[in-house]
Amino acid sequence: MFIIRWILGRIILLLNAIFAPKKRQRPQAQQAIIDQQTQALSLYQYAACPFCVKVRREMRRQNLNINLVDAKQAQNKALLVAQAGKLQVPCLRIEQDGQTQWLYESNEIISYLKQRFA
Numbered sequence: 001m002f003i004i005r006w007i008l009g010r011i012i013l014l015l016n017a018i019f020a021p022k023k024r025q026r027p028q029a030q031q032a033i034i035d036q037q038t039q040a041l042s043l044y045q046y047a048a049c050p051f052c053v054k055v056r057r058e059m060r061r062q063n064l065n066i067n068l069v070d071a072k073q074a075q076n077k078a079l080l081v082a083q084a085g086k087l088q089v090p091c092l093r094i095e096q097d098g099q100t101q102w103l104y105e106s107n108e109i110i111s112y113l114k115q116r117f118a
């Protein structure tokens with residue numbers, strides 16, 4: 001089972017690399033503002049999780065430089081479970097007005113990114 005999942009994961013990564021979406025281009029000043037805003041976001045994710053790949057593709061499409069956090073690493077996993085509530089990726093950590101919010105579900109995350117940055 002592990003080996004099948006591993007192989008599927010590699011296929012997903014390969015297809016994702018071959019069919020990488022085109023990055024949105026913005027004027028430099030506008031991109032700098034977006035980069036500043038996305039510093040307050042982190043995506044807890046696994047490299048080969050299809051739902052995480054879906055979110056990363058949207059990030060690329062919109063040219064959003066969001067910090068990726070590997071939730072396989074024990075320390076990151078523990079923080080995700082303790083603060084967000086459960087071990088599920090992707091999960092977007094949003095820091096805003098001194099508060100931290102955690103957003104689960106790839107479709108919800110994509111909607112949030114589209115609404116805020118598209």
Ligand SMILES: N[C@@H](CCC(=O)N[C@@H](CS)C(=O)NCC(=O)O)C(=O)O
Pocket residue numbers: 046049050051087088089090104105106107
């Ligand atoms: N409906 C969720 C599904 C997410 C999901 O199933 N993620 C898997 C990884 S692909 C997960 O977090 N599993 C828990 C684990 O690995 O322990 C979404 O669209 O984000």
